[in-house]
Amino acid sequence: MADGTDISRRHFVQVSAAAGGLMLSFSVAGKARADGTTAPVLNAYVTIAPDNVVTLVAKNPEIGQGIKTSLPMIIAEELDVDWAQVRIQQADSKPAVYGLQFAGGSMATPMNWDQLRKVGATARALIVAAAAANWKVPASECTTASGVVYHKASKRSATYGSLAAQAATLPAPDPKSIVLKDPKAYKIIGKSKPQVDTAAIVRGKPLFGIDVVVPGMLYATFEKAPVFGAGVASADLDAALAVKGVRKAFLVGGGPELNGLLPGVAVVADSWWQARQGRNKLNIKWQDHPTAQQSSSGFAAQADALSKGAPLRTERQDGDVAAGFTGATSTVEAAYAYPFIAHAPLEPQNCTAHFHDGKMEIWAPTQYPDAGRQLVAKTLGLKPADITIHMTRCGGGFGRRLANDYMVEAAWIAKETGAPVKLLWTREDDLRHDFYRPAGWHYLKGAVAKSGKISAWHDHFVTLGTAGKPASSAGMATTEFPARFVENFKYDLSVIECGIPTGPLRAPGSNALAFVVQSFIDELAHSAGIDPVTFRLNLLGDQVFVGTAGKDGYDGHRMKGVLELVAAKSGWGKTKLGPRQGMGVAFHFSHLGYFAEVVQAHVSEAGDVTVEKVWVAADVGRQIINPTGALNQVQGAVIDGLSAALGQKISIEGGAVVERNFNTYPLLRMKSAPMVEVHWNITDNAPTGLGEPALPPVLPALCNAIFAATGKRLRSLPISKDQLKV
Amino acid sequence: MTYSLNVDGKVRQADVEPGTPLLWALRDSLGILGPKFGCGIGSCGACTVHIDGVPVRSCATPVEKVGAGKVTTIEAIGDTAIGKKVQAAWTELDVAQCGYCQPGQIMSATALLTKTPKPTDADIDTAMSGNICRCATYTRIRAAIKLASGQKSGV
Numbered sequence: 001m002a003d004g005t006d007i008s009r010r011h012f013v014q015v016s017a018a019a020g021g022l023m024l025s026f027s028v029a030g031k032a033r034a035d036g037t038t039a040p041v042l043n044a045y046v047t048i049a050p051d052n053v054v055t056l057v058a059k060n061p062e063i064g065q066g067i068k069t070s071l072p073m074i075i076a077e078e079l080d081v082d083w084a085q086v087r088i089q090q091a092d093s094k095p096a097v098y099g100l101q102f103a104g105g106s107m108a109t110p111m112n113w114d115q116l117r118k119v120g121a122t123a124r125a126l127i128v129a130a131a132a133a134n135w136k137v138p139a140s141e142c143t144t145a146s147g148v149v150y151h152k153a154s155k156r157s158a159t160y161g162s163l164a165a166q167a168a169t170l171p172a173p174d175p176k177s178i179v180l181k182d183p184k185a186y187k188i189i190g191k192s193k194p195q196v197d198t199a200a201i202v203r204g205k206p207l208f209g210i211d212v213v214v215p216g217m218l219y220a221t222f223e224k225a226p227v228f229g230a231g232v233a234s235a236d237l238d239a240a241l242a243v244k245g246v247r248k249a250f251l252v253g254g255g256p257e258l259n260g261l262l263p264g265v266a267v268v269a270d271s272w273w274q275a276r277q278g279r280n281k282l283n284i285k286w287q288d289h290p291t292a293q294q295s296s297s298g299f300a301a302q303a304d305a306l307s308k309g310a311p312l313r314t315e316r317q318d319g320d321v322a323a324g325f326t327g328a329t330s331t332v333e334a335a336y337a338y339p340f341i342a343h344a345p346l347e348p349q350n351c352t353a354h355f356h357d358g359k360m361e362i363w364a365p366t367q368y369p370d371a372g373r374q375l376v377a378k379t380l381g382l383k384p385a386d387i388t389i390h391m392t393r394c395g396g397g398f399g400r401r402l403a404n405d406y407m408v409e410a411a412w413i414a415k416e417t418g419a420p421v422k423l424l425w426t427r428e429d430d431l432r433h434d435f436y437r438p439a440g441w442h443y444l445k446g447a448v449a450k451s452g453k454i455s456a457w458h459d460h461f462v463t464l465g466t467a468g469k470p471a472s473s474a475g476m477a478t479t480e481f482p483a484r485f486v487e488n489f490k491y492d493l494s495v496i497e498c499g500i501p502t503g504p505l506r507a508p509g510s511n512a513l514a515f516v517v518q519s520f521i522d523e524l525a526h527s528a529g530i531d532p533v534t535f536r537l538n539l540l541g542d543q544v545f546v547g548t549a550g551k552d553g554y555d556g557h558r559m560k561g562v563l564e565l566v567a568a569k570s571g572w573g574k575t576k577l578g579p580r581q582g583m584g585v586a587f588h589f590s591h592l593g594y595f596a597e598v599v600q601a602h603v604s605e606a607g608d609v610t611v612e613k614v615w616v617a618a619d620v621g622r623q624i625i626n627p628t629g630a631l632n633q634v635q636g637a638v639i640d641g642l643s644a645a646l647g648q649k650i651s652i653e654g655g656a657v658v659e660r661n662f663n664t665y666p667l668l669r670m671k672s673a674p675m676v677e678v679h680w681n682i683t684d685n686a687p688t689g690l691g692e693p694a695l696p697p698v699l700p701a702l703c704n705a706i707f708a709a710t711g712k713r714l715r716s717l718p719i720s721k722d723q724l725k726v
Numbered sequence: 727m728t729y730s731l732n733v734d735g736k737v738r739q740a741d742v743e744p745g746t747p748l749l750w751a752l753r754d755s756l757g758i759l760g761p762k763f764g765c766g767i768g769s770c771g772a773c774t775v776h777i778d779g780v781p782v783r784s785c786a787t788p789v790e791k792v793g794a795g796k797v798t799t800i801e802a803i804g805d806t807a808i809g810k811k812v813q814a815a816w817t818e819l820d821v822a823q824c825g826y827c828q829p830g831q832i833m834s835a836t837a838l839l840t841k842t843p844k845p846t847d848a849d850i851d852t853a854m855s856g857n858i859c860r861c862a863t864y865t866r867i868r869a870a871i872k873l874a875s876g877q878k879s880g881v
Contacts, residue, residue, distance in 0.1 A: 064824025194820040201825035202813040204760025204800030211759045273750040346826045346860040395826030396860045427765045639862035662769040671851035673864035
């Protein structure tokens with residue numbers, strides 16, 4: 001948790017002049033430190049106008065996860081107002097005011113659930129205190145509902161709007177005196193609310209980064225080397241400048257950091273299409289770069305060679321793996337592999353920047369605006385305080401916009417141009433300059449004992465990285481399941497040198513590891529002739545909880561709960577299936593969520609896979625904040641996972657990406673989208689996030705269903721028709 | 727070159743070079759930002775507009791091919807009875823996640839319902855598979871089309 005998000009610090013309120021009169025701004029300030037600096041503060045979430053319209057600030061970036069709706073719902077609930085009287089204002093990036101603002105790790109709900117309830121409840125307490133003072137009655141005799149304070153005994157009432165200015169002058173209540181609502185009384189939390197931007201979305205209103213218009217704005221395109229990090233040898237800038245509308249064409253020196261400003265050529269024009277025409281004339285020659293020696297096939301060959309020797313190091317060793325194989329009733333040895341994949345958010349990377357009066361103003365679709373600010377400050381030699389970042393709605397994120405490479409490019413080009421500039425990438429730029437989900441290879445050996453439990457598990461994981469260290473999102477925790485659930489367990493690691501940029505993609509790590517682990521568990525189940533659900537229940541066993549809560553904890557009991565629920569809801573073991581039709585099961589814990597999923601699929605003799613239906617059982621704690629949004633996230637994540645399993649692959653040749661656009665990087669479309677039935681297993685645990693954890697289990701559940709349908713075990717992704725032809 | 731384009735019921739002058747895709751004439755020249763850019767090769771459908779009621783990919787339609795055709799974008803589709811119903815269904819079911827593809831989805835769905843008032847699942851598959859939803863809201867898109875057409879939805 002970042003400094004300053006602790007609501008127990010000193011509180012204050014402030015009054016600000018705003019349209020229509022005084023409004024209450026409720027603030028939670030950081031404590032002044034002994035050295036005279038002030039700790040970061042959470043600030044100004046609530047303003048209440050005299051007409052009782054309540055404006056709530058949405059602090060985090062909206063990328064389609066619905067956070068612009070669900071976080072303000074939490075405040076509104078405790079403030080005790082009607083959702084209909086609430087307006088939402090998207091915050092700018094102001095970490096000193098709002099604390100950490102980012103969209104990643106499905107963390108917004110767990111990080112803000114307690115804080116924002118207290119923000120709402122504290123604001124309500126101030127309003128009640130103002131009413132009580134006016135009426136000269138104890139605050140405890142006042143009640144609230146729908147933005148109105150009541151004193152029943154004297155039959156008096158007053159709207160929040162009529163009390164707000166006065167409330168703003170009162171001292172903040174003691175945090176210990178703030179009482180949160182009993183969840184049974186919730187009127188907003190737990191009730192489906194459409195996204196606050198829905199009406200604008202369906203009318204095509206300008207909401208996204210790409211829609212930003214600044215007076216006098218020019219349009220830019222930026223070309224970087226296909227080989228990651230290669231410099232510019234030469235470019236025909238004059239030819240670009242000769243194209244109508246092109247104002248500037250210039251080299252950008254950049255640096256060696258793959259997540260920073262890379263070398264390239266910028267073209268700036270009166271319109272984006274003109275900039276692109278100029279770019280087409282550049283005839284850029286690129287310098288040689290060592291990454292040009294790298295390729296997907298080369299990585300695979302190195303992985304295969306490494307698997308035959310001793311690993312770089314052993315990451316975890318429990319019990320005696322060799323002993324686990326002795327006396328086993330069945331053993332399996334298998335090699336699994338998965339490719340690089342791209343994020344491909346539908347809104348291509350873009351950013352608008354304007355450098356004026358020594359300061360940088362930025363409009364960006366970004367998942368992590370302050371990281372962008374720091375990058376721009378460092379690269380351009382500006383003070384972070386001189387960089388303003390307006391967060392726009394993001395046309396998808398999936399982890400891609402945690403990197404702010406396009407932001408620093410826009411800032412650099414705008415400063416160089418001396419005018420506001422909107423930089424927009426092409427789809428080809430996007431697919432060739434991502435921070436990819438890294439490829440990986442797992443060489444597995446496992447054994448099943450007479451008891452029906454796994455008696456040995458050995459994974460030699462070959463991953464990508466540098467100097468023996470896994471690259472971003474290329475690692476595997478030593479506690480990754482089934483560690484701690486198998487007595488004799490060994491995890492070896494080897495690392496291949498890699499110059500391809502990698503990074504977090506929706507459910508990072510898990511989106512690949514679940515495929516490997518849950519497929520191999522399935523292999524072991526079938527090798528022992530045990531039903532895959534029964535086998536998994538045996539594996540989870542009686543361990544209620546392993547590890548440390550809040551760190552590496554894993555609640556086996558919660559996982560059993562969702563596994564049993566999904567088996568029941570899907571008719572597991574009771575459904576009559578036709579030829580080449582099968583059901584597969586898998587579970588996975590990630591981002592604090594417990595998910596078990598069943599896929600029913602059919603495979604034609606030609607090898608075409610039809611996903612007929614998916615059942616999901618989910619445990620994200622005691623409270624679903626916005627049920628309609630939650631269901632949408634789960635259904636979307638499941639289909640996203642199927643899309644990755646069925647078609648997504650980024651290939652590296654000569655240090656560059658081969659795929660160019662959606663014709664060679666297929667995303668799942670309507671005709672292939674199955675029904676996804678979702679069941680919540682409500683348990684008495686803190687509410688957790690939903691952007692990611694539904695995705696990982698669907699990939700192995702699909703592969704396991706295909707095995708059930710065809711007897712063919714898929715050990716590499718994406719699934720290819722050729723593997724499944726009769 | 728100046729092209730006279732009939733867009734959303736008004737004749738407007740777009741000053742662009744021949745070969746400029748309609749999408750960029752709309753967005754950068756005319757300031758009509760509803761149609762979105764997703765791929766530039768007519769593969770994702772985010773840029774879908776209607777020309778004389780037929781859905782086309784504006785990112786792959788050169789401006790000079792539009793001629794006197796009547797262009798309708800997401801910004802005016804709500805003025806048609808079917809477009810209005812489709813937008814209402816999208817709102818009622820809260821279809822969107824990020825929302826970026828939805829203008830294109832709504833344009834394709836409106837064209838489908840104009841031609842086929844009671845589409846089957848197969849009709850929906852055919853008409854809508856040119857539009858990618860990266861957030862994969864397909865379940866709700868299908869349900870919203872059914873809702874707008876007065877059919878029972880499976881969701």
